Amino acid sequence: MxxxxxxxxxxxxxxxxxxxxxxxxxxxxxxxxxxxxxxxxxxxxxxxxxxxxxxxxxxxxxxxxxxxxxxxxxxxxxxxxxxxxxxxxxxxxxxxxxKARFVDVDKCTGCGSCTQSCPVSNFVQPMLPEDKPVVELNPEIRERIVDIVRKHKHRRGPLMPILQEVSAFLRYFPEEVLKYISQETAYPVAHIVRVATFYSGFSLKPIGKHIINICMGTACYVRGSQILADRFSDLLNIGMDETTEDMQFTLKSVRCIGCCGLSPVATVADEVYGKLQIKDVPGILNKHAAEPKHEGELQIAN
Ligand code: FES
Structure with missing residues (x-):
């Protein structure tokens, strides 16, 4: 050769x-x-x-x-x-x-500690054009949203903590809230929407207090997760990706949540239900429907 x-x-x-x-x-x-x-x-x-x-x-x-x-x-x-x-x-x-890296690549281990000690911050104070209208927030949520944004906006990388806290409060992002975050942090709305739609835990439309995730991964599917999904759907009278009128439950499907040994699996809120059977579904719904509201949780109007 x-x-x-x-x-x-x-x-x-x-x-x-x-x-x-x-x-x-x-x-x-x-x-x-x-x-x-x-x-x-x-x-x-x-x-x-x-x-x-x-x-x-x-x-x-x-x-x-x-x-x-x-x-x-x-x-x-x-x-x-x-x-x-x-x-x-x-x-x-x-x-x-x-391109210059400004680090000695032979010594760098990629630990990231230098970013913590860097004296230079690229935070940009938002500058609104004079003629740009100031975003008006719904009075019901204004105080809390303003607090959340004020708490995080001066830290490094403020967007994720703001979105996480707003999502925990409202369970979704109304348009005016996205615009308000953009106004206060100087992130373009398009960028905020990109982040908000990338993570499955965030939603742009109102969702229920409890998210029911039915696993449709291969292991769960062959063990009947579609039949379970139909049962949840019948009892709640909603289809996939829909929310009940009382804003209690949203039905979603996911692909493999990493516990295939327990298939078929569903999660409701943070609880995992493995080896699920059709007869278990009404009990699960009743249990979560009866949960008391958490303090500070916002009741979203129908
Ligand atoms: S396929 Fe359902 S948990 Fe893996």
């Missing part, structure tokens, strides 16, 4: 670039992965599940990440972009533009 010479540059360290690099390196070629972000992984590293198989994204990616980091013939050049390619096929010269 002829000796393989030279090296290959793979531009982009997403899942395709990672797999291409591994295939090339396994065939005996030196590979340089050039990635513009600080680390490889690409969009897949931001996903929970992948379409259409609903496979766990991290389970697909993690073995490849480990293999790349250990492969003797793969070099990852992150934080870098291709500036120029010169030469001819078979003898190309690639010029890279590597």
């Amino acid at each position: 002829p000796k393989k010479i030279g090296a290959v540059a793979v531009v982009g360290g997403g899942i395709s670039g990672m797999q291409a690099a591994l295939d090339l390196a396994d065939s005996g070629i030196k590979v340089h992965i050039i990635e513009s972000k600080p680390g490889i992984g690409g969009v897949m590293s931001m996903l929970d599940k992948t379409f259409p198989t609903n496979d766990c994204a991290m389970c697909t990616m993690a073995p490849r990440l480990v293999e790349i980091s250990r492969h003797k013939d793969i070099e990852v050049i992150s934080h870098s972009e291709v500036e120029k390619i010169a030469g001819k096929p078979g003898k190309l010269n690639v010029t890279l533009n590597t």
Whole structure:
């Protein structure tokens, strides 16, 4: 077999670039992965599940990440972009533009402590254009929302704690609240909506006090979770992703909640019900319907 010479540059360290690099390196070629972000992984590293198989994204990616980091013939050049390619096929010269990291990469372990000690903050005090109307909040919720935003808006990364507290209070984000958060934190509304719709625990429409999650993952499905879902649906008189008129229950389906050994599984509020049978459903609903309201919890009007 002829000796393989030279090296290959793979531009982009997403899942395709990672797999291409591994295939090339396994065939005996030196590979340089050039990635513009600080680390490889690409969009897949931001996903929970992948379409259409609903496979766990991290389970697909993690073995490849480990293999790349250990492969003797793969070099990852992150934080870098291709500036120029010169030469001819078979003898190309690639010029890279590597961004400054301001850390010694040989010493950095990625622990993140430097971010805590950094004296520079990029918090931007919001500046409203003169003609932009100030957002009016519903008087019923104004005081609490103003308190929540005031409590967090000067800390580093205020958006998540604000959204979590508002969600615990209202169980959803009314449009005027999103606009108010934007006005006070200087995050664009589009960014706030992106965050609010990314996490399944947040909702943009009113949801019930108790969320019923029926697991429709494979293990639960083959053990009858669809029949259970139909039973919940019949008793509550709502379909999937709907909320009862009294705002008590919202019915949702989820894919694998990580306790397949107990399938079929459903969760109501924070409680997990495993090995569920149809006869258990009315009792579960009665138990949660009878729960007293928590202090400070807002009664959302129908
Ligand atoms: S499939 Fe239902 S918990 Fe895993």
